[in-house]
Amino acid sequence: MNMEMKRKTHECLYKRNNSQISIKLLAKVLLMGTLMGVQNVFGLLTREDMVDVLKVLLSESIDSLGLKLDGPFNPVMLYVYREIDVISNKRFNPHYINKQTAVPDKENILQNIDRTNDTVREEDSEGNKTPKSTLDHYSALINMFPSPAGKVSIYPKKGCKDSFTSFLKSDPVKEYAHKILAMLLLRTEGMVFKLEVKDEESECPRLVYTNQCKPEQSFSVPIDIASAEGQDSNSSNEGANIKKINRKLLQTIKYFLNAESSQKLEESIALKESAEKEVYWKNEFTKTPTWLMRSYIYYYLETKEDAIEFCRLIVQTGVFFVTESMITDNYNTSLKVFSKLVTRKDAQTDALKQWEKVKKLEDAVESAKRNRLLPFRDNSQLPAITEVEADAQGNTESDEELISSDIESVLLTLLCCFVYAPETNTYNVDKISRAQEEVKNLFGMPSKNTSTSSDSSETSGNPDINNPVSNNTPVIQVGQKIPQEVQKKWFGIIKNLVKGDEDISYITMGGRRMIQPDIFNILIIIIKLIGIDYDGYKEEIQKYRDRLQNLELTDESYNYNVYHFIQETEGCAYEIFSQIKRECREDKSFAEWLLRSSKSSKSERTMYVDFMYYDIRVVNNTKHLLLFLMIYYGKENTAKPIGINFFAPGKVHLGVGNRLIKPNNSGIVANLKKEIAEMPKDSYSMCVLSKYAEALETWASDDVMVDEFYISAGEKLESLRHSIYQSVPNPDENHFEPPVA
Structure with a gap:
């Protein structure tokens, strides 16, 4: 649940005149929020999934032709698209979209943050009418990305049946969902084929595809979800509601069926100067039906199996339609779209090269983030010195503190830093050649046999592998809590080091005589250690x-x-x-x-x-x-x-x-970013990959720049x-x- 959702839910709870809210209702609210949060990540594959998808696609072909990665559909976008946040900027653009907020009722306290009912502004702040093409575009955008919780999602709130996703996942339609998406995408690119809306004025219009060559591949599915799922309409109000559902969903589908090709726009962008291309892809191309359909598909496909199936389907569909159009006047148009869609198997484009560079960049960024300089990431991993004291009844209570007033904990922390070998994520006592044997034994690594090969580029997350121990004697290991036995030995080592040394100063605190924690005592004991x-x-x-x-x-x-x-x-x-x-x-x-x-x-x-x-x-x-x-x-x-x-x-x-x-403008990360930025942005997917690479950073939000x-x-x-x-x-x-x- 995002922060805005948390805050507004709290406001709802507060504004109910301080009346009690049942635990059951509150649990329902939290569950709904959690489910919406889970749904937001659907359709976004992992890098491992993406590698598997490309491996399959690059090994397959139809008549030596394969999917063109910088064409209308680039499966790599299933992995990187969320990072550039383009959809969010468009979906919640206040210049075009009215945010709907409702006063919550007793049945739905989340109603005040539901963005499903957002509407498109019919005129701007100066009273100018919004063009019909813009109204249709943003209306379809809202219907395809209802985003009820205020975060981009193709999933509507529970019970909402008028969204594009509800239509595709309904029982009569889900069998044809991928095919419908592939056909609508090709239609937005300019291909012409027999996909149309029939019975538009009836209470149940239908989306119909007719394949005269292979009739078994034809389909006719209802656009009216409420009617298709057997809901009764016993009242005139319910009938009106169904009619409304028809219109909203129908308008979205017709927006793509009637779409004009963006071919000329894309060609004009490709001819522009390099510095201008990114601006046009971002500001002009995102106004087109093909951009919206591509973006939706990148969120809709949920698994690598879905991605592979869809990629195969869109190539097969393209091959069929261009073949079918050979005896029609639409052949040249279909062939032009087809040439954007596929390429020869042995002639993949710059998009694949760019993807390989992006992977190298990701690896370099992750390597930099994993680059450990200290054995402790934060205070939670500092050596914890445990003191055990008896109370009046003779019981013992353990008071464990990460930050101790004892000088022993400071010295142990420094020693761990001194002997830490970041290249292997281990403690290597041989780094201090003259250290006492008792000190070396605390780390359980025979000093002469300790290896810190700098060839090891990756560290093991298993401390038992990082610090091999020859027996069951407790030792200090990276990332592990210090055993009690080791603590006792450490206190004993420090006690013996300072015994009889008149240069060590002491202080009494809480009735206990202890080494005074100051810089001079620290230096003396380190010298001895x-x-x-x-x-x-x-x-x-x-x-x-x-x-x-x-x-x-x-x-x-x-x-x-x-x-x-x-x-x-x-x-x-x-x-x-x-x-x-x-x-x-x-x-x-x-x-x-x-x-x-x-x-x-x-x-x-x-x-x-x-x-x-x-x-x-x-x-x-x-x-x-x-x-x-x-x-x-x-x-x-x-x-x-x-x-x-x-x-x-x-x-x-x-x-x-x-x-x-x-x-650091001379490192591997900087060089890879420069190489990717200089690659031609002749397609939208190339522009997206470039923006994704630009957003990759080696630092975290809490780093000091x-x-x-x-x-x-x-x-x-x-x-x-x-x-x-x-x-x-x-x-x-x-x-x-x-x-x-």
Whole structure:
């Protein structure tokens, strides 16, 4: 159920003078909305289905002729048509269509959002009469796409029997539905054959096709659905209603039977300059009966079997009619339509080449979206440290938090980032060559046998495959909850690392003595974890701690002193991180990453460090550095940040931020888009494929787009920094804003 439907349904419920609504009625409302939502996707095939359809069609032929993919019917549209939203723009165009909203009654509280009864404006805002051709076109559009819930759908509301879809799916007609659609489509293209409405003025007009060569293929079906399904008309009102049903449906069918060919329009569009073609396909071709019939069929065919059957049928029908017309005056016209419909089996057109490029583009886009830079997609996948405490009765309660105040959870998160191998979606402890064996054992992968072949282009979704474990010992695995046993081992490793170290500071919270979560303790423990020379950094870290306590924080000196202190502390942190692995870039800052070219000679991820916001807070005569530390991994034009927010003395907040995307006009996606855009748009389907390709993007709705606006100036850069800061979930209280310059 879409948002508009939700909102308006709620308004209906509210406006009933606060009277109680039965659960049964409410359930019925929700069920109807759900069913309409399901119906909206009918007729739109998956890519796998589309590949199967084309495989069958390209292997078949009639007298060495096959369906022409850039002709009147391109089955690829069954897959891509929904993405360009052309039907929605036309169906709900307020310039031509009056939106019908009714006051709900007790029987139908959804009545106020039913778009089935929309009508065509008979004159514009200036009082000019709407041309009859436009009235007929939009009337047929409404009848073929009733869209009761306000979202494009060929299905009417329950009980509605005057729509084109109701006609095709009625018992007397459904046997001939595909044939009727194929014939109406060919009629809109200009083919002439014996399909007509008979008994038009009666209460039950009929759609009749006469095949004199093969009488068994003739048919005569009722257009009056209400009468055909045996409904009684005991009153004059019901009779009038049936008469109304006749007219609306009859007008739609006659619109296509009497259609003029769009051949000249299509030929004129093909001759225009490349830049003009798209405009004409969009604005002029969409006013034609053939466009409307094609669009309807793209929504009507529901399965790949339907698609294959229809494609075969339309070629067979075209062959029959052009053969039948050889002894008539309509032969030249039919032959011209036929030449648009089919091509030699070994001479497929640019549409097939374009489809192959679109598939490559889709693959490149999906590959970019799957490109993982961190082992965590969002906060829900961060290591969850579980604390178990006994209550007064001796019972234990588990308080599991994704964002913990314990420094151990922050350190484990950082370690997972350091040893993550995105090319295989595994943890590879060999990335830290001097790490302690106890640390390596947590990941259950013998360091010498761990493989991270960069040839692997796809990652397995099965963690048991990604991280092979030789025995049943619990280990840390990508995407899996950390076992209790591993948590205990991790706490034990940290406890042993800091045991007896006078450089580690502690804090008491809730009666429990714990390692103080600050940047200096983080750096000390990381040094110990990865096995680099601690003595070489011990004195330097202590120097920064002493400087913090000796900082003058007067109004005159605050900004200058703190700024330089932060810059030097950031340099120290960067130097330590750079000892961990080669991923740490020389251009370590966020700004320098922005200014780097998106085109990289290396495809591996790189790590960047940034102290984004900071403050000094004094508690009990002790100065505390409050800091938002951003560590983000980048690859070409994409970066994924993870933020560590020391937002209050003794409290740390951990969070995964949104992806950052820089413009990249030199990548595979950009090149494929350019190639597709430059292909000639000599048919409507080629134009649609081009628009579909244009709409494919490598980013998601919550990604942060980094363009020249942010890169060009420092103050704009701060705006982006603040956007990233906000994208990392922050605690509801005690967080700090950037200092005033």
